[in-house]
Amino acid sequence: MEQTQKADVIVTEGVTKVYAADGIPVNALNGIDLTIQSGEFTALVGPSGSGKTTFLNIISGLDSPTEGKVWLAGKVLSEMSGNELSDFRRDNIGFIFQAYNLIPVLSVEENVEYIMLLAGVPKAERHERVIAMLKAVGLEGVADRQPTQLSGGQQQRVAIARAMVSEPTIILADEPTANLDSKTGADLLEMMRRLNAETGMTFIFSTHDPMVMEGARRLITLRDGQIDSDEIK
Numbered sequence: 001m002e003q004t005q006k007a008d009v010i011v012t013e014g015v016t017k018v019y020a021a022d023g024i025p026v027n028a029l030n031g032i033d034l035t036i037q038s039g040e041f042t043a044l045v046g047p048s049g050s051g052k053t054t055f056l057n058i059i060s061g062l063d064s065p066t067e068g069k070v071w072l073a074g075k076v077l078s079e080m081s082g083n084e085l086s087d088f089r090r091d092n093i094g095f096i097f098q099a100y101n102l103i104p105v106l107s108v109e110e111n112v113e114y115i116m117l118l119a120g121v122p123k124a125e126r127h128e129r130v131i132a133m134l135k136a137v138g139l140e141g142v143a144d145r146q147p148t149q150l151s152g153g154q155q156q157r158v159a160i161a162r163a164m165v166s167e168p169t170i171i172l173a174d175e176p177t178a179n180l181d182s183k184t185g186a187d188l189l190e191m192m193r194r195l196n197a198e199t200g201m202t203f204i205f206s207t208h209d210p211m212v213m214e215g216a217r218r219l220i221t222l223r224d225g226q227i228d229s230d231e232i233k
């Protein structure tokens with residue numbers, strides 16, 4: 001009988017973060033032990049200041065923990081050199097930001113193909129993958145537009161296409177619906193969930209939005225830098 005084994009894409013062990021703001025220590029994370037497996041669609045929730053952004057920054061290697069270890073796709077982030085880490089991040093993580101962060105002087109197509117360009121994917125293949133990805137996010141026919149000619153919801157779809165097109169190990173999204181009205185945010189989340197089901201790509205996102213939480217398959221609640229609850233729905 002065939003066995004499907006889920007890989008651990010992120011493992012954290014004792015992740016602690018202390019910021020030194022004006023000499024006063026702030027304990028943002030207090031020993032987080034967590035495993036995220038491939039194919040998860042997981043929301044990170046909790047009150048403002050509970051450590052969500054800090055945790056996302058640490059598991060993506062944008063910031064380093066004061067103590068503890070993070071494995072991403074089997075590699076310990078703190079054991080990589082600066083260049084190795086940035087290549088590893090480019091190949092393994094797709095980021096989606098609250099403010100979309102598209103490059104305004106580039107067309108939609110150029111925004112979506114950018115990471116593939118850096119990774120040396122040939123032009124014809126890049127074009128084919130961008131067009132297929134734009135179709136998957138419901139944005140056919142906008143490849144030549146500038147991001148500013150699109151609505152906020154459409155811009156965030158472009159950002160999702162950009163994050164997913166190079167098939168990273170994990171998609172990380174910090175408050176992806178925070179700048180959208182609740183209907184647009186709910187539609188966007190439904191689309192992310194469909195893409196997760198169709199591609200098996202792993203998603204982890206932070207949110208304050210109860211409608212977005214509803215759509216998650218696993219809900220991890222942080223409180224004062226610790227895991228308060230971890231619920232599979």
Ligand SMILES: Nc1ncnc2c1ncn2[C@@H]1O[C@H](COP(=O)(O)OP(=O)(O)OP(=O)(O)O)[C@@H](O)[C@H]1O
Nearest residue numbers: 019020021026028047048049050051052053054055
């Ligand atoms: N660069 C920093 N320097 C000092 N303290 C920081 C820094 N970044 C975050 N903090 C503090 O760390 C704690 C966790 O912040 P974090 O931004 O991770 O929380 P959050 O759950 O993402 O909050 P929000 O929901 O408001 O975005 C807070 O007390 C915050 O004030």
